[in-house]
Every structure is written in structure tokens, then in C-alpha cells.
Amino acid sequence: MREKRDAENEGIPPLAKVLLLLESLVGAVDTIKINVESLTLKTDRLEENVQKILNHMDGQVLLVESLKKKVAGSRVEAHGVHAIWKEAPSVGVPRVSDFQHVVEGLEEKFRSYTEKAQESQRSIFQEQETEKIARQSRSWNLRLVGIVENEGEDTTEVVRAFLNDSLKVSSPQFEQDFLVGRLDRGNRLILIKFLSSEDKDVVLGKKSMLKGQKVWIDSDLTPRQVEERKVELQKVWSAREAGWVAFMKNDIAIVTSRKREAN
Missing domain, CATH: 3.30.70.330 (RRM (RNA recognition motif) domain)
Structure with a gap:
């Protein structure tokens, strides 16, 4: 085949051969350019994909750090939940009914405390009323x-x-x-x-x-009034020992800003 091509070229002048060769080279260069451009495009896409992967990895790192903080911040809550689990009459993971049992127990305690507080309040009120009546009757x-x-x-x-x-x-x-x-x-x-x-x-x-x-x-005086008077008398004695003029008036300690005269 080469011999055939050579035979065909034997009749072509030298300048025409050169031009033909140049055209062939230009076509080869164009092909190379096309291949280079295609490779460059693929490289750019590859870089974009790599960047996306890196960005995704950064996001995953941030997510992991956030999860670590949440886990660390939830330890106290976890201890509280664990305490509830211990109170619940179940083994393993607590059920909703277990939490309901704990809540009912707490509500029962709250009702008990409320009743005791109300009873104490009534008792105090009755004592105050009894004291009021006693003071009036003794007045x-x-x-x-x-x-x-x-x-x-x-x-x-x-x-x-x-x-x-x-x-x-x-x-x-x-x-x-x-x-x-x-x-x-x-x-x-x-x-x-x-x-x-x-x-x-x-x-x-x-x-x-x-x-x-x-x-x-x-x-x-009622017993309570006697105790109240003792407290007021103690104030008078303490003030006098400190050198101030003090006295009782209507069962209330009166401490003045005057100094007692030395005997």
C-alpha cells in the first residue's frame, strides 16, 4: 500500500507535497486540541466533584461535633431519665405505662402534700382565732x-x-x-x-x-402574750446593757437614741 501511495505521489510536485503534509499536520493538531479541551472539561468536573466531597465531609465533621455537644449536654437529663426508669416497675426499656405509673405516684404525693398544707393552714387559722378570742375575753x-x-x-x-x-x-x-x-x-x-x-x-x-x-x-395575758412579752423585755434589757434608754410601753419594747446616765 505504501508503494502504491508512493507511486501516486511520484507525479505530485514537491511544493504540493509540502502543502498536503501541512494540512495533515493541522488536522492532527485540531484533533489534539479537541482531546485537550475534552480532558480539561473532565478535569474541571472532577475538581468540582472533589470540592463537593470535601464540603460534604466538612458538613459531616460539623454534624459530628454538634452531636458530641448534644450528647455531653444531655448527660444530666439522661441521669434524670435513668432515675425515672429505676422507679418504673419494668425491666429493660421503660414503656409508656411505666412513666404513667411514676407520674401517678408523683401526683399522689402532690395531693398528699397539698392536703397537709391545707390542714396546717386550717390549724393555724383556728389557733389564731382561738388566740384572738382568748385575748378579747381576757382584755x-x-x-x-x-x-x-x-x-x-x-x-x-x-x-x-x-x-x-x-x-x-x-x-x-x-x-x-x-x-x-x-x-x-x-x-x-x-x-x-x-x-x-x-x-x-x-x-x-x-x-x-x-x-x-x-x-x-x-x-x-395568754401564754402566747407572755412569751411575746419575754421577747420584748429581753430587747429592753439588752438595750440597757448597751447603755441606751429603753422601757416597755403597752407590752412593746421602746429603745430610744438617748444614752443612759452613769450612776
Whole structure:
């Protein structure tokens, strides 16, 4: 075949042969260009795919880090859930009924605590009402201790005479008096129930006249009032020890800003 081509070319002038060769070379170059462009396009696509893969991998890394944080942040919640699981009467993974059992138990405890709180509130209210009634019923009473008694004497007349002679209170109006204790055990407590708070306040306001007579007269206080007075008296004593002028008024400690004079 080569011999045939050579035979065909024997009649072609040299310049024509060169031109023919150049055309052949140009065609080869064009083919190479096309192949290079195709390869370049494939390379670009490959780079894009590689970049997509890298981006996807970065997203996966971020997702993993996020999951790690969520797992770390959920440990406390997991402990709480584990505690609920322990209370649930089941083995393995708890069922909805197990959680329902725990919730019902908590609701029962809440109801029990609520009932106890309400009962305590009612009890406190009743105590307050009882204390209020007791204070009202005692508000016109006075307690008198230290009067000398003799067998067979009328206590009411003895009290009237004492109030008139020692406190200069004439014709005090009181409903009745009560003796507390036994005569053979010394001077007894006499509870005087006045008809008005005015007479009671007049007598109480003159109790300083009994100083040195070993006779004491005071308001008829409830046990709670006695404790409250002790607290107020402690405030007065503490203030006086610190050098301040302090005194009791209407069973309330009054601490002034004045210093006590040194004796």
C-alpha cells in the first residue's frame, strides 16, 4: 500500500507535497486540541466533584461535633431519665405505662402534700382565732397576787377594800373575781374580771403605787402574750446593757437614741 501511495505521489510536485503534509499536520493538531479541551472539561468536573466531597465531609465533621455537644449536654437529663426508669416497675426499656405509673405516684404525693398544707393552714387559722378570742375575753381582766387572806372572808370585799385603800380607786366595777390555788399554800392568785376596760386601765395605771408592798397586779395575758412579752423585755434589757434608754410601753419594747446616765 505504501508503494502504491508512493507511486501516486511520484507525479505530485514537491511544493504540493509540502502543502498536503501541512494540512495533515493541522488536522492532527485540531484533533489534539479537541482531546485537550475534552480532558480539561473532565478535569474541571472532577475538581468540582472533589470540592463537593470535601464540603460534604466538612458538613459531616460539623454534624459530628454538634452531636458530641448534644450528647455531653444531655448527660444530666439522661441521669434524670435513668432515675425515672429505676422507679418504673419494668425491666429493660421503660414503656409508656411505666412513666404513667411514676407520674401517678408523683401526683399522689402532690395531693398528699397539698392536703397537709391545707390542714396546717386550717390549724393555724383556728389557733389564731382561738388566740384572738382568748385575748378579747381576757382584755378586761387583771391578775392580783400578794393580798393577805383570812379564812371565811369575802374575797370580793377584800379586793374592793384593797383597791380603795392601796390604789385609791373607789367603787371599782368588776363582774366577779376568781381564786386560783389553795389558801394553805400562801397568797393565792386572784383573777378580777372588770365590767369595763376603763376601770381596768385605771387600776393597772396605778400599779406603781404597790412598789415595795410585795403585791403584784398585772394584765391577764395568754401564754402566747407572755412569751411575746419575754421577747420584748429581753430587747429592753439588752438595750440597757448597751447603755441606751429603753422601757416597755403597752407590752412593746421602746429603745430610744438617748444614752443612759452613769450612776
